[in-house]
Structures are given as C-alpha cells and as structure tokens.
Amino acid sequence: MATPNFRPKTTLEQWRILQAVVDYGGYARAAEALNKSQSSMNHAVAKLQQSLGVKLLKVVGRKAELTATGEVMLRRSRQLTVLVTELEQLALNLKQGWEPEIKLAVEMAFDRKQLLPVLREFQLHSRGSRLIIEDTVLTGSVEAIVEQTADIVITHQLPRGIVGEPLSNYQMHLVVAASHPLAQLPQPVSPDQLSQYLQIVIRDTARKPVEAEGWLKAEQRWTVNNFTEALHLVEAGIGFCWLPPFVTSTADELVELTLAGSSRREGGMYLVLPKDEKTGPCARLLYDMLVSELTNMSASSIRT
Template identity: 45%
Template sequence: MNRAKSTLEQWRIIQSVVDFGGYAQAAEKLNKSQSSLNHAVAKLQNQLGIQLLEVRGRKAYLTEQGEVLLRRSRHLTQSVDELEQLASNLGQGWEPNLTIAREIIYPMHFLVDALKAFLPDSRGTRVTVIDSVISGTNELIDGNKVDLAICGVPPKGHIAEPLCESELYLVCPPNHPLTHCGIVADERELAQHLQVVIKETSINKAADTGWLKSEQRWTVSNFHEAKNVLLSGIGFCWAPAYLVEDDIKNGSLVRLILKGSKSRKIQLSLIIPNRDSQGPASKLLESMILTQHEISHYHGV
C-alpha cells in the first residue's frame, strides 16, 4: 500500500492561508507561528512536486493547480470532520450545545415558540442562534458550522424542508420624495434615492443579490437598524412585512408599490447540514420547529 505524501493538517493549513488572506492572518487564527505555516506549505509543495501558492506583496494567491487541489482537499477535510463529529455524537449521546442559523427575514416568534417547547426536555442544552444573511447562511451550512439552519435559497446538495414564505415590502418615511405621486414608485426614480440594505454575513465576499440599483446605499447589520434609519426620515428599504406592518398602519412608514413588483416573496426552509451526525437534541428541536408550521416530523427522536 502506498503511503500518503501529504497530511490532513497540511491541507488544513493551506486552506487557512487562503481563507484568511495570508500566512500572518492564518497564523494568528490558528495560534501558530508564521514560520511553521510557511514550512508546512513549502513541505507540502515539495512532497507533491507542484506549486500551490505564490506570494505577491503580503498576500498569498493560489496557482491554477492549487485551486483544483484545494477544492478537492476541502471535500476531504470536511468528510473527516463529519466522521469525527459522528463518532463524538455517538459517544456523548445528548448534545450539550446546539447552534442554529436563522435567515433574518424568518419571523423570530416561530423560533422562540419552538425553543419554549424544547426547553422542558432540553436537558440543559445550550442554544446559540446566529442571525445570518443570504450567502452567509449558506456558508454556515456548507461549512457544517451549525446544527440546524433556516435559509432562503438552499445551497446545492442539501435537502430542505419548506417552512413558510416571507414577504418583503418596499417602505420609506412618509415625508420621502418617492411618496409625491401616491404609493407607486418607478424603478428609475427609485434608483436616484438612498437605499438602506442589510450586510451579508458571509466571510468570503459574495455577489450582490436583490434590488441594488441605487448609486447611494447605506449598509447596516439588521432590519431593526434599517428601520431606525427610515424612521429618522431618510432612505428606502425592502423590509420583512411582519416587522413594518404596524409602522405602516400608524403612518410612521409608507409602503411603496414598485411598478412590476408589488412585493418580494422568499421561501424559507429548514436544513439539517449533516443528517448522519444529527443528535437527539437536534432532532427534538427540529420537530419543534416543524410543529410551528404544522408540518409532520418524519424522523425518529
């Protein structure tokens, strides 16, 4: 049997160098010396007889061959991580911690009610809820960083259980110039005004999504901050209906009807990133979330 020329640790190091933007940044994140990372990558390249990285300035860049091998290596290290996690779950039984990714347009009251139902049988499990946005949610799923995830467009290769539809309204303050012709907004006119958008939570820069044609944009972390900007009297924003309906009713905000698009509707789904390693606590909480949407739970707990 031929002995492997490389180790998982070497591949994890080169992944970190690429993901964090250089040797110095990766060394800080991994709590290792920069020289040890340089040595590990140099040894790997020597063992394989191929250059994976080239340094330009202070940043390391993948070669064409490096891109191909790094992509394959991610599948390998992820498979090993999943195998080790499965062994850990089988050994420990009930999970002491659960992490949930929640796409921020998902109504929080559904999740709160599910967690309240989960609490009496949770056996002290600590729960962390991460508010995530678009590709940031998918990044957490693909990286197996969470136990459960509620997302919009599911990443490829994952089975999703549809939960509900979230409707987004186009809103602005009542004194905004866009309200001068009633509640209908023209797309070209809309593009001339300040748009308030929500920052994606992905580590790796993702392509812009949604309606982003305004030249002037302010980016904030969540819809509560976006609403505060609007209530101060400036900007427009696509915001979840459940979050702004009361403000529309009391006149604090005005709903605009964009020609050709009365509203935006996004399907939200529940994903278990790694079903094979799902523990009993995660299965129970999954059933509680599905119950909130009157969906039968088919997996044994």
C-alpha cells in the first residue's frame, strides 16, 4: 500500500506511449497510431526511463526492443492501464444507473450447474459489477422476495401476489446409507418407522423460519447448513435425509427409500424479480439472460 505522501514520478500517458511503441514495433508507427509527433513519443519514453532510473528500451538496428527490466515493467503497466480503463468505465456505468453490486438468491434445491453457461456469458457484459450468489432454503427464499434483499431469486415458493417465470422442476429423494437399518426394512417404510431414526435437515435461511415443508416428525434431528454436510452424515450411516439427485448422483452406497404415501418430493422452480420495475439495468440484464437460457432448458426437457 502506498504511503500518504507518495507522489508518482510517472504518468499513465507515458506508460501508454511505451506500450504503443512496443505494440507497433517502433516510434514512427506508434506516433502515427496515436496521432502524435515522433519527437514527443521519444521524449515521453526518455522521461519515463529517467524518472524511474532504469532502462526500458534499447535500440537494435532501427528497432526499439525491450530490456529484461522493460519486459517486467511493461507487463505490470498493462495491468495498470486496464485497471484505470475499467475504473473509468465503472464510473460511467454508475452515472448511468448501472449497479455496482447485484445479488442472486438461489434455492439450494436448484442445480447450480444450470447457471454456469449464463454466468459465463454475463461476466462478459457485467461492466465490473460484483455478483453475490446466496444460498437460500425454504422460507429464506420467500423472505428474500418479500423483503427485497435480493435482486433476483430462484425459488420453489411464490409468496401471495408474486409472479415468477417457471423454470425446470426439482426433486428431493429420501436416502440413507446402504448400511443404515432403514435400508434393511421392507419398502415402503411407514412414517412411524421413519420417526424412530435420526433425520438430517437443512437449516432454513430465513431470519424467522417457518417449518411448513418437508417431513419433520423425527424425534431426533440434526441441522446442517448445506447439502454437502448432509450428504457426509448420510454416507456415514448416521441418519436419513431428503436430498436432490444432483447431490446424490456421485455418492456411493446410498439407498433411496420409499415412504408410504410420499416417496418423493417435487415441484416447480420460479425465477422472480422482487423489486419489479425498480430492478436496475445490470440485474435486469442477468434476469433476461437467465430467462432465455433456463426457460429454453425447461421447454427442452418437457419435449424430451
């Protein structure tokens, strides 16, 4: 970190001129490209070297070439000029109402791999805005919508009066380790049989959670923060849990239980703009990209 009294000896323009001399292979072509006189280019590079006290260029025949020191300094200078360009672009974006940060809240039961193509493309158009991706569970998703703490929400629950764009369905399977006593019982198992064993549940992310979903009658319950922790406990034979197929697909020696009257939990996912017309342009861009990709994916899965 620079000290408060630090004063740069060089200018950004000098570094840009050095870059141009190297990129265009000499002072003459660089001067023509930048619409400057060759003498001013020579003077700028000479001043840069004098200020730094190091040799950046050497003349070989009629061509200026970088010294070993010059190669290092040029590489770092490119990072500097890119950073300044991005900084100025960010200022322009903010002036135009472009958000410096947006939040995407995603229900944990949604397979994140579906987001990757969109996020890869969005990164190219985000103009430096930061993206926060937040896991939500159960009423935590509803809370993010009602309290507008996120710009975009992917949820399986729609609060009253809120509309959402339908996405692909989700599924939750009831699973235990093959070594677990429940796996040895005749199927389907009854709710009474299930209630005698430890259930692993995922913590509701709401500040005031409402336990209104899922099978929660087990006397013994352990609560974890995510599916990965839950899967580890299930694989160890410690308890049973409702988990989505994208989590269990790579797990070894798991058994899917059949519960009398409810062997699986499933439903639709929705894409929601909690702030509606107050949504900023960056969040709106990501939303439109998600709609285009994920609704097409949903339609494709229905056709097949």
